[in-house]
Amino acid sequence: MAEKSGADILVECLIDLGVEVVFGYPGGAVLPIYDALFNHLKIRHVLVRHEQGATHMAEGYARSTGKPGVVLVTSGPGATNAVTGITDALMDSIPMVVITGQVPTQLIGTDAFQEADTVGITRHCTKHNYLVKDPRKLAGVVHEAFHIATTGRPGPVVIDIPKNVQIATAPYxxxxTFEHASYRPQTKADPVAIAAAVxxxxxxxxxxxxxxxxxxxSGPEASALLREIAGLTRAPVTSTLMGLGAFPAASPQWLGMLGMHGTYEANWAMNKADLIICVGARFDDRVTGRLDAFAPNAKKIHIDIDRSSINKTVEVDLPxxxxxxxxxxxxxxLWKDRGHKAADLSEWWARIDGWRARNSLAYPESCEEIMPQEAIAQLYKASRSAKDVIITTEVGQHQMWAAQHFGFExxxxxxxxxxxxxxxxGFPAAIGAQLGNPESLVVCVAGDASVQMNIQELGTATQYRLPVKLFILNNEYMGMVRQWQELTYESRYSNSYSDSLPDFVKLGEAYGWTGIRIESPRELEAGIRRxxxxxxxxxxxxxxxxxxxCFPMIPSGAAHTDMLLDxxxxxxxxxDEAKALV
Amino acid sequence: MHIQEEYSERHVLSLTVTNEAGILARIAGLFTARGYNIDSLTVADITADHAISRITIVTNGPPKVIDQIIAQLDRLVPVHKVTDLTENGPFVERELALVKVAGVGEDRIEALRLADVFRAKVVDTTIESFIFEITGTTEKIDNFVGLMRQIGLVEVGRTGVVGLIRGKEPN
Incomplete structure (x- = not known):
């Protein structure tokens, strides 16, 4: 068999694995791979402006298409810049493969130029990682990496490839199809547990x-099945931040998001339930609030592909x-087989309707100022005319308002x-999502502070003519930090004011974007439409x-029943105990 | 505000793993990253083709944390199997120690007498010192070292615990 260079083997593997887009940034230790990409036109390379941007684009691409996101960066700073996005993908279970260049094998360990211990640094923020020192092993590693990233609980996998391995040759x-020696995620449930759950x-x-x-x-099929089982049982449905959209917001069975900024009805229903069926969620601290007061009277069933998620923070009755x-x-x-019918839940629904009547997402109206909640509500209304809408967010108040006031179906x-x-x-994720969904309306809901953390990617969107919409709720604060300082530290706003903000309209225009400023409630609807x-x-x-x-809110260390509504x-x-919690 | 400590118990875990670069860092790093304790850790390859290693870890923590440690270890890609020997016993556990003791006269004789009681072997000697080799449970070695400390302990090297389930079945 004719031998190929490691770089060519890598690129051929990517093509064989169906990779269409790679988000990357060239550098010394990946030059051979970039040269191989130059000759292979089947893979679209998206040149980012910062490696962190590449990782979040890959996440946005992966989350919106269901395919793994692929990142290509150089050694040293290229790899370390990618670490935040890799960690993000690990925490949110996003399938991602990150290929990093490395100094040649004979220089590893000598503090060579742009050397970093990439496998050491990423060992605990990846699902798995590899340093490939032998070009003959490269193809096997790449295929295995994609298998591991996309199966079981998905996650990021790093492949570190020294420069001489990219140049050396091997057959490909x-x-x-292969059987992994030790990695075999359990996907099929124990039938005894299924029977008990039913x-x-x-x-x-x-x-x-x-x-x-x-x-x-788990894929679109899982969302369809969730709708079916909810329909069969007539039980209410709530979701974490990450699960929004799996169940339609328009359904009368939908209670809204639960947790720290969840709805009153979702949190009270969790507190008073006699059975919680946790489906692909992990009892995160943002969801449970004070653990010893979490759902005190409920039996708990926990469906999770990752055994280590079960009984980690909350003990369950049926894993x-x-x-x-x-x-x-x-x-x-089995439910159908045993002829079960939906139980009479009218008393339960009557209580839920009572909690719903509190209208916990209500916010004060104003004719002088734009209420941020109103901006999201108007965005939701205006975007319903679009065929397909994808919303990304940064992190902070605007993220919670988007989760609360935008309905996902x-x-x-x-x-x-x-x-x-x-x-x-959020901003790079929107770019990645737009690449994977060229026909969709992709809107990033951002805050004035968080958008600046990867604002350099304005250039990437311009270069690839991506029509992303960057909707900044500008309140001149790191709003969530300011809110916590107001609630916890008697409004001592230590370093949470966004001083010296750029003129975002001019900034966009400098990159060839259209810039729009919306300053009063009168302009809101037309501005969003424009x-x-x-x-x-x-x-x-x-x-x-x-x-x-951002209300409602369960202060850290409080129970679901201690929600603040206004x-x-x-x-x-x-x-101090509450202050010490995150 | 004060930080409260939780009740914890000792467990011996036995893992089979793919013998590859970085595996030990992966395991040890998991313990530090998640705040678990390692009392001892041993590793060596155990198959004819050197493909598989056995790692024995002695840890301690509340029962809930022990379960979590096992689940976390089990999901590492190169980990084949995790067995909680303490939970799935009865099992045999052994540790080996080399114990250097210095002394002259009556101390020397007493050291040899105690070594005999503990079935420790002399593996090196000078006019003024011995190195004893002793195997046994962690507790037995602790006791031996404690006695030698009173005579003239110089230093100790310990392997950490290895263990296997009793009977004919594998771990």
Whole structure:
């Protein structure tokens, strides 16, 4: 067999694996790979402006298409700049393969120029990582890396390839399907557990589905199955931040998001339920609030593909280790088989309606200032005319307002950094999503502070003619930091004011974007419409009320039943125990 | 505000893993990253083709944390199997130590007498010192070292614990 260079083997592997887009940035240690890409036109390389941007673009691409995101960066600073995005993908279970260049093998360990211990640095922020020292092993590693990134609980995988391995030659043949020696994720549930779950569900008087990002990761089929089982049981459904869209917001069974900034009805229903069916969620601290007061009377079923998520923070009564779609298929089949009918939940629904009547997402109206919640509500209204809408967010108040006031009907349309909470995620994620979905309306809801964390990617959108819309809720603060300082530190706003903000309109224009400023409630509707209707990329500086707080809120260390609904309940101080929590 | 400590118990975990570069860092790093304890850790390859290693870890923590440690280890890609020997026992555990003791006269005789009681072997000697080799449970070695400390302990090297489930079945 004719031998090929490591760089050519890598690129051929990517083509064989169906990779269409690679987000990357060249540098000394990946020059051979870039030269191989120059000759292979099947792969589209998207040149980013900073490696962190590449990782978030890959995440946005992956989350919106269901395909793995691929990143290519150089050694040393290229790799270390990618670390935040890799960690973000690990926390939110996003399939991603990151290829990093490395100094040649004989220089490893000598503090060579642009050398970093990439496998050492990324060991604990990847699902798995590799340093390939032998070109004959490269093809096997690349195929295995994609297998590991995309199966089981998805996650990022790093392949570190020294420069001499990219140049050295070896034979390449597309590997046959392989059996991994030790990696075999469990996807099919134990039938005994499925039977127990079905009986618990049939007997429950106050059941609730608590769903998460695992439903989305399991594929569109899982969302369809969730809708089916909810329909069969008539039970209410709530979701984590990561799971929004798996269940339609328009459904009368939908209670809205739960947790720290979730709805009153979702959190009270969790607290008073007698059965919680956790589907692909992980009892995160943002969701549970104070652990010893979390759902005190509920039996808990936990469906998760990752055994280590089960009993990690909350002890459950019935663990089911499985892929969500597979477990729900089995549960639905057995439910029908045993002739179960939806129980009479009218009393439970009456209580839920009582909580709903509190209208916990209500916000004060204003004719002088744009209320940020109103801006999201108007964006939601205006974007309904678009065929397909994908919303990404940065991290902070605007993220929570978007989660609360934008209704998602389908999975893979809501891209946000949940676990790591990475400011700077949303804008590059929107670029990645637009590349994967050229026909969709992709809007990044951003804050004035977080958008600046990867604002250099304005140039990337311009270069690839991507019509992303960057909708900045500008309140001149790191709003969530300011809100916590107001609630916890008697409004001592230490370093949370966004001083010296750029003129976002002019900044966009400098990159060839259309810039729009919206300053009063009168301009809001027309401004948003103009943003959507303007072809090409648009940046919107939407000046919103500066001191709005995100409510409802469960203060850290409090129980679901201790929700704050409005500012009048805020004391401005907190105990040391509560302060010490994140 | 004060930080509270939790009740913890000792467990011996036995892992089989792919014998590859970085595997030990992966395992040890998981413990530090998640704040778990390592009392001892041993590793060596155990198959004829050197493809598989056995790692034995002695850890301690609340029962919930032990379960979490096992689940976290189990999901590492190169980990084949994790067995909690303490949970799945009965099992045999052994540790080896080399114990250097210096002394003259009566101390020397007492050291040899104690070594005999503990079935420790002399593997090196000078006019003024011995190195004893002793195997046994962690507790037995602790006891031996404690006695030698009173006589003239110079230094100790310990391997850490290895263990296997009793009976004919593999771990």
């Amino acid at each position: 043949a597309r590997p046959e 009986e618990m569900l049939a007997a429950a008087e106050r059941p609730i589905f608590y769903t998460g990002g695992g439903v989305i990761n 089911i280790v499985a892929d969500v779609a597979s477990a729900l298929t089995d549960m639905i089949a 389908e999975p893979n349309k809501w891209l946000t950094s949940g676990g790591l909470g990475t400011m700077g995620y 943003m959507i209707e303007t072809p090409g990329p648009v940046i919107v500086d939407c000046r919103v009320a500066k001191l709005s707080n 500012p009048s309940q805020v004391e401005g101080i907190m105990s």
